[in-house]
Amino acid sequence: MDDARLSESGPPEGTDSEPGAVIELLRETAPLVQCVTNAVVVNFTANALLAVGASPVMADVPGEAGECVGAASALLVNLGTPSGEQREAMLEAAEAADASGTPWVLDPVGVGALGLRTAFAQRLIALRPTVVRGNASEILALTGSGAGGRGVDAADTVDAAIDAAVALSARTGSVVAVSGEVDAVVDGDRVVRVAGGSALLTRVTGGGCSLGAVVAAAVAAAGSGRAGSVTAHALYAVASERAAARAEGPGSFAVAFLDALAAATPDDLSAHAPRIAAAPPGDEARGGGA
Amino acid sequence: MDDARLSESGPPEGTDSEPGAVIELLRETAPLVQCVTNAVVVNFTANALLAVGASPVMADVPGEAGECVGAASALLVNLGTPSGEQREAMLEAAEAADASGTPWVLDPVGVGALGLRTAFAQRLIALRPTVVRGNASEILALTGSGAGGRGVDAADTVDAAIDAAVALSARTGSVVAVSGEVDAVVDGDRVVRVAGGSALLTRVTGGGCSLGAVVAAAVAAAGSGRAGSVTAHALYAVASERAAARAEGPGSFAVAFLDALAAATPDDLSAHAPRIAAAPPGDEARGGGA
Amino acid sequence: MDDARLSESGPPEGTDSEPGAVIELLRETAPLVQCVTNAVVVNFTANALLAVGASPVMADVPGEAGECVGAASALLVNLGTPSGEQREAMLEAAEAADASGTPWVLDPVGVGALGLRTAFAQRLIALRPTVVRGNASEILALTGSGAGGRGVDAADTVDAAIDAAVALSARTGSVVAVSGEVDAVVDGDRVVRVAGGSALLTRVTGGGCSLGAVVAAAVAAAGSGRAGSVTAHALYAVASERAAARAEGPGSFAVAFLDALAAATPDDLSAHAPRIAAAPPGDEARGGGA
Numbered sequence: 001m002d003d004a005r006l007s008e009s010g011p012p013e014g015t016d017s018e019p020g021a022v023i024e025l026l027r028e029t030a031p032l033v034q035c036v037t038n039a040v041v042v043n044f045t046a047n048a049l050l051a052v053g054a055s056p057v058m059a060d061v062p063g064e065a066g067e068c069v070g071a072a073s074a075l076l077v078n079l080g081t082p083s084g085e086q087r088e089a090m091l092e093a094a095e096a097a098d099a100s101g102t103p104w105v106l107d108p109v110g111v112g113a114l115g116l117r118t119a120f121a122q123r124l125i126a127l128r129p130t131v132v133r134g135n136a137s138e139i140l141a142l143t144g145s146g147a148g149g150r151g152v153d154a155a156d157t158v159d160a161a162i163d164a165a166v167a168l169s170a171r172t173g174s175v176v177a178v179s180g181e182v183d184a185v186v187d188g189d190r191v192v193r194v195a196g197g198s199a200l201l202t203r204v205t206g207g208g209c210s211l212g213a214v215v216a217a218a219v220a221a222a223g224s225g226r227a228g229s230v231t232a233h234a235l236y237a238v239a240s241e242r243a244a245a246r247a248e249g250p251g252s253f254a255v256a257f258l259d260a261l262a263a264a265t266p267d268d269l270s271a272h273a274p275r276i277a278a279a280p281p282g283d284e285a286r287g288g289g290a
Numbered sequence: 291m292d293d294a295r296l297s298e299s300g301p302p303e304g305t306d307s308e309p310g311a312v313i314e315l316l317r318e319t320a321p322l323v324q325c326v327t328n329a330v331v332v333n334f335t336a337n338a339l340l341a342v343g344a345s346p347v348m349a350d351v352p353g354e355a356g357e358c359v360g361a362a363s364a365l366l367v368n369l370g371t372p373s374g375e376q377r378e379a380m381l382e383a384a385e386a387a388d389a390s391g392t393p394w395v396l397d398p399v400g401v402g403a404l405g406l407r408t409a410f411a412q413r414l415i416a417l418r419p420t421v422v423r424g425n426a427s428e429i430l431a432l433t434g435s436g437a438g439g440r441g442v443d444a445a446d447t448v449d450a451a452i453d454a455a456v457a458l459s460a461r462t463g464s465v466v467a468v469s470g471e472v473d474a475v476v477d478g479d480r481v482v483r484v485a486g487g488s489a490l491l492t493r494v495t496g497g498g499c500s501l502g503a504v505v506a507a508a509v510a511a512a513g514s515g516r517a518g519s520v521t522a523h524a525l526y527a528v529a530s531e532r533a534a535a536r537a538e539g540p541g542s543f544a545v546a547f548l549d550a551l552a553a554a555t556p557d558d559l560s561a562h563a564p565r566i567a568a569a570p571p572g573d574e575a576r577g578g579g580a
Numbered sequence: 581m582d583d584a585r586l587s588e589s590g591p592p593e594g595t596d597s598e599p600g601a602v603i604e605l606l607r608e609t610a611p612l613v614q615c616v617t618n619a620v621v622v623n624f625t626a627n628a629l630l631a632v633g634a635s636p637v638m639a640d641v642p643g644e645a646g647e648c649v650g651a652a653s654a655l656l657v658n659l660g661t662p663s664g665e666q667r668e669a670m671l672e673a674a675e676a677a678d679a680s681g682t683p684w685v686l687d688p689v690g691v692g693a694l695g696l697r698t699a700f701a702q703r704l705i706a707l708r709p710t711v712v713r714g715n716a717s718e719i720l721a722l723t724g725s726g727a728g729g730r731g732v733d734a735a736d737t738v739d740a741a742i743d744a745a746v747a748l749s750a751r752t753g754s755v756v757a758v759s760g761e762v763d764a765v766v767d768g769d770r771v772v773r774v775a776g777g778s779a780l781l782t783r784v785t786g787g788g789c790s791l792g793a794v795v796a797a798a799v800a801a802a803g804s805g806r807a808g809s810v811t812a813h814a815l816y817a818v819a820s821e822r823a824a825a826r827a828e829g830p831g832s833f834a835v836a837f838l839d840a841l842a843a844a845t846p847d848d849l850s851a852h853a854p855r856i857a858a859a860p861p862g863d864e865a866r867g868g869g870a
Contacts, residue, residue, distance in 0.1 A: 032731050040332050040348050042620050046785035051830050056785065057731030058620050061663055063696040071693065071731065083351055083375050085663050113361065116353045151322050151347030151361065203552070205336035205346065250341050251548025258831025262783070330622050330638050373641055373665050403651065406643045441612050441637030441651065493842070495626035495636065540631050541838025 017222050019273070020266030022231040026221035027053040031073035033217050036060040036090050038080025038109065041206030044254070045076075048210035051261035052235065054217035065089035066096035073220035075104035076213045077124060079117045080152070087120060094127040103130040103219045103228075106174075107212035112141025112148030125172055130225045132168065133177040133212045136161035143168050153202075158184050162191060175225035177215065179208050183233045187226040194230060195275040196237030198244035200253040211236050214261075234272045238264050307512050309563070310556035312521040316511035317343040321363035323507050326350040326380050328370025328399065331496030334544070335366075338500035341551035342525065344507035355379035356386035363510035365394035366503045367414060369407045370442070377410060384417040393420040393509045393518075396464075397502035402431025402438030415462055420515045422458065423467040423502045426451035433458050443492075448474050452481060465515035467505065469498050473523045477516040484520060485565040486527030488534035490543040501526050504551075524562045528554050597802050599853070600846035602811040606801035607633040611653035613797050616640040616670050618660025618689065621786030624834070625656075628790035631841035632815065634797035645669035646676035653800035655684035656793045657704060659697045660732070667700060674707040683710040683799045683808075686754075687792035692721025692728030705752055710805045712748065713757040713792045716741035723748050733782075738764050742771060755805035757795065759788050763813045767806040774810060775855040776817030778824035780833040791816050794841075814852045818844050 017025070032055045037045055042058055049056035059068040062085060069075050075097045077090045097104040106129035108121045118141060125132070125142070132142065135154035140146025143164040149155050158180035165176040165186040176186040183194040201207040211232060218235070219228030239260035240253075247253035307315070322345045327335055332348055339346035349358040352375060359365050365387045367380045387394040396419035398411045408431060415422070415432065422432065425444035430436025433454040439445050448470035455466040455476040466476040473484040491497040501522060508525070509518030529550035530543075537543035597605070612635045617625055622638055629636035639648040642665060649655050655677045657670045677684040686709035688701045698721060705712070705722065712722065715734035720726025723744040729735050738760035745756040745766040756766040763774040781787035791812060798815070799808030819840035820833075827833035 034731075038348075039329050039350075039619050040336050043333055043623055043785060046620050047830065047834070050783045050785060055731055055733055057690070057693075058618075058661060059690070059694060060619075060661055061696065064662075064694045067694055067696075068731070081348060081350055082354075083373075083663075110347070110349070113347075114349060114354045114357055116351065116357075151324075151345055151358070153345055203340045205333060205340060247549075249549025249552040250337065251545040251552075254337070254548075255545055255831040255835055258834075259827075259829025262829040262831075328638075329619050329640075330626050333623055371638060371640055372644075373663075400637070400639070403637075404639060404644045404647055406641065406647075441614075441635055441648070443635055493630045495623060495630060537839075539839030539842040540627065541835040541842075544627070544838075545835055 017224065017227045018270065019231040019234045020270035022218055022222040022227055023235065023264065023269050024266045026218055029221055030055050031217050031220035032057060032071060033074050033076060033213055033220070034059060034068045034072035034093065035076040035078070035213055036065055036086060036093050037076060037078035037209060037213070040080055041209040044206035045210040045213045047258055048261060049213050049217060051258045052214055052217060056213070060086050060089045062088040062092055066092040069093050069096035069100065069102055072102065074216035075102055076107065076216045077104065078107040078109055078209055078212055079111065079121060080109040080209060082117055082120065090124060094124055098127045103216065103225065105129060105131045105133055105212050105216040105219065107209060108132065108134045108138045108142060109209065110149070110152045111138045112146055113151055128172065129174050130219055131175045131177055131215055131229050133179070133215055135179050135208065139168060139176060139178050140164045154180065158182060162186070175229050177229045177233065179211065185226060185229045185233060191278070192226070192230055193277050194233040194237060196241055196272060198240040200244050200247060200250060201236070201240045201257070203250040204254045204257070230276060231269065234269055234276060235261065235264055237275070238268050238272050307514065307517045308560065309521040309524045310560035312508055312512040312517055313525065313554070313559050314556045316508055319511055320345050321507050321510035322347060322361060323364050323366060323503055323510070324349060324358045324362035324383065325366040325368070325503055326355055326376060326383050327366060327368035327499060327503070330370055331499040334496035335500040335503045337548055338551060339503050339507060341548045342504055342507060346503070350376050350379045352378040352382055356382040359383050359386035359390065359392055362392065364506035365392055366397065366506045367394065368397040368399055368499055368502055369401065369411060370399040370499060372407055372410065380414060384414055388417045393506065393515065395419060395421045395423055395502050395506040395509065397499060398422065398424045398428045398432060399499065400439070400442045401428045402436055403441055418462065419464050420509055421465045421467055421505055421519050423469070423505055425469050425498065429458060429466060429468050430454045444470065448472060452476070465519050467519045467523065469501065475516060475519045475523060481568070482516070482520050483567050484523040484527060486531055486562060488530040490534050490537060490540060491526070491530045491547070493540040494544045494547070520566060521559065524559055524566060525551065525554055527565070528558050528562050597804065597807045598850065599811040599814045600850040602798055602802040602807055603815065603844070603849050604846045606798055609801055610635050611797050611800035612637060612651060613654050613656060613793055613800070614639060614648045614652035614673065615656040615658070615793055616645055616666060616673050617656060617658035617789060617793070620660055621789040624786035625790040625793045627838055628841060629793050629797060631838045632794055632797060636793070640666050640669045642668040642672055646672040649673050649676035649680065649682055652682065654796035655682055656687065656796045657684065658687040658689055658789055658792055659691065659701060660689040660789060662697055662700065670704060674704055678707045683796065683805065685709060685711045685713055685792050685796040685799070687789060688712065688714045688718045688722060689789065690729070690732045691718045692726055693731055708752065709754050710799055711755045711757055711795055711809050713759070713795055715759050715788065719748060719756060719758050720744045734760065738762060742766070755809050757809045757813065759791065765806060765809045765813060771858070772806070772810050773857050774813040774817060776821055776852060778820040780824050780827060780830060781816070781820045781837070783830040784834045784837070810856060811849065814849055814856060815841065815844055817855070818848050818852050
């Protein structure tokens with residue numbers, strides 16, 4: 001479904017900034033993004049933020065994590081390897097973001113598959129993340145539905161998680177972004193789908209996790225959870241398609257992907273607009289959001 | 291000795307699956323491999339697992355590490371940076387694997403050179419790893435012989451560690467895999483040597499550590515500690531030779547190596563069979579294993 | 581200012597080894613460098629050490645970190661993600677280095693921007709690091725001046741930090757190396773500037789942090805804090821220029837940079853000599869050091 005054109009109608013209208021404009025703002029403002037994220041992907045995540053033009057800081061120690069939010073434009077909290085100290089730092093950082101109104105993104109990696117983090121994620125959700133970004137199984141698990149993923153991989157489709165995402169967004173006020181073959185960005189009952197990308201991104205660890213950080217950067221630039229989320233997902237689609245065209249396998253894909261994140265222009269993002277649409281394909285019942 | 295042909299006799303006969311067949315099974319079954327591994331190589335290890343077609347999950351927190359084994363097809367425990375929480379998670383995971391019969395691999399990184407982990411490794415060995423994979427100095431240290439490596443690098447040859455590997459295998463029932471110019475996979479008194487590879491793999495951190503994870507994946511696919519270990523070592527030999535032919539240095543080697551892990555076919559593995567042999571070269575006393 | 585020729589006079593004269601000679605020694609001796617460093621860059625740092633010909637060991641656990649210094653030729657302590665266990669390991673390792681006379685490098689990442697590590701860095705400085713390596717904002721913060729960086733990035737120029745570096749060197753006896761467009765290596769009131777390099781290095785996480793580890797390796801090889809620091813900075817300038825010429829973005833730059841670290845010859849370093857100078861450009865008051 002990588003090449004599916006969801007619509008000829010262009011990006012959703014309304015108050016949202018257009019993805020090309022958000023990228024331009026991101027590059028101009030170079031938002032400082034504080035990340036408390038997992039050991040597996042922390043390097044790739046910092047490199048993705050640098051590539052898109054943001055400034056990463058990965059202060060994940062209690063006593064620093066909250067302080068760092070004070071200087072940052074956005075926060076990412078990612079549950080991938082939640083050590084005791086990291087969990088403390090996550091709460092400290094999310095509390096600081098909630099208190100100061102700093103936008104923050106929760107990436108509930110592995111929620112549903114592992115009990116400790118499934119419970120812990122509910123404490124974080126109470127701190128009102130601007131965006132919750134995950135795969136379909138994680139989003140289902142956050143609403144108490146679904147059977148959990150397979151480790152950190154989704155066992156469910158994005159379509160199967162739309163109702164859960166709508167419910168989660170309604171309950172929390174968060175934008176909920178669901179990654180998969182065609183991503184969904186859900187804000188209340190409004191659903192925007194972003195098509196495109198490459199399956200090679202799922203063969204690089206941190207493909208999804210680094211997206212959470214780039215969502216945070218784009219939300220800071222856009223001043224909007226929805227516009228930032230749509231922009232980041234579109235950027236990942238554009239960059240992974242370009243990288244896939246050059247790659248000979250997952251190793252060279254990861255390298256080319258970072259190059260492509262840096263090289264993507266506002267025009268490249270604007271050209272992706274036909275693949276951003278306000279309704280899931282074939283689901284008329286959901287189509288009224290835009 | 292990279293190009294040495296050890297034998298014209300092909301892989302050892304008997305119940306073992308042929309490496310090409312094991313790789314095919316691995317790709318079909320995409321085993322979920324739970325890893326408690328060190329911070330230096332955790333990213334490269336996850337990428338190596340993804341490249342070979344396995345599904346990585348790196349749950350290294352007490353309270354999750356054991357639970358995760360319940361869903362996994364295999365476990366890797368790697369002692370590279372053994373923080374207090376990780377040591378607790380390692381015991382929890384290895385106990386779960388031992389209790390459930392899940393195959394698991396112990397990689398005793400730096401054992402012999404550093405006291406804390408040398409003692410700790412004995413606690414893990416009591417939990418009956420399916421495979422112990424290390425360099426020659428580490429294997430010697432596990433049996434109380436040798437002077438320890440130089441940091442995490444071997445100071446001994448594979449040949450010098452064969453007797454220790456045989457003794458360790460006899461004492462523990464584990465398959466013992468020793469990495470070096472010509473690798474050795476020891477199962478009781480049976481010794482299989484795997485030649486090939488590239489010295490460039492020793493100039494990429496995680497070359498050996500990621501092999502431990504791929505051993506775990508292949509053991510799960512093969513249903514055999516020995517066949518899985520031989521397959522994983524042969525795959526690393528094939529992929530590192532291919533990567534070395536394209537690389538301009540250690541940076542591009544690492545990238546090409548991940549590409550080559552993904553690209554290696556069952557036929558590529560079968561073509562490596564002449565470099566897999568049942569006896570160490572020139573050591574007739576050890577030759578009866580096959 | 582990447583292409584500025586600071587001087588036609590070649591490297592500073594006196595007892596210092598010439599950078600080409602230090603690199604040759606580094607390759608011959610392959611110093612074991614123990615690193616207690618942050619989770620973001622630990623992989624890239626180990627790969628940089630391997631690329632230059634050193635042998636990395638990243639033992640960051642209390643009970644091992646000090647023991648490991650006993651076997652090592654040099655130590656790096658980097659404050660990037662200072663967990664409780666790491667802080668304990670840092671003190672243990674630095675105390676062991678101070679007691680045994682092992683050269684060690686302190687990289688005060690983020691000092692000035694974050695309070696916990698700013699205070700902690702003073703405890704480490706009391707243990708007499710051979711070299712303090714940081715960006716301008718970090719060096720200013722260590723002397724109580726400056727307003728702190730932006731996260732882990734400098735908000736000040738190297739020129740603005742020279743006085744602070746001279747004061748810090750005088751107070752501590754450490755060589756102080758300040759990274760920026762034109763680096764400065766300060767030893768007492770002697771200032772050596774190293775020009776060259778590529779801004780792409782600032783778009784790869786670990787560009788500066790891995791330099792700290794290579795400084796440690798080169799100091800061990802040179803037997804001199806100043807000569808080792810100058811050599812490592814010159815090597816980074818040479819390698820990053822070569823990598824930038826081949827790169828299509830930050831992803832391919834990082835790969836090419838590791839290749840270039842491994843490929844750089846003593847002659848390449850010697851050819852960089854005209855861009856190493858004893859005085860900051862245009863600052864005659866500082867010019868008498870060499």
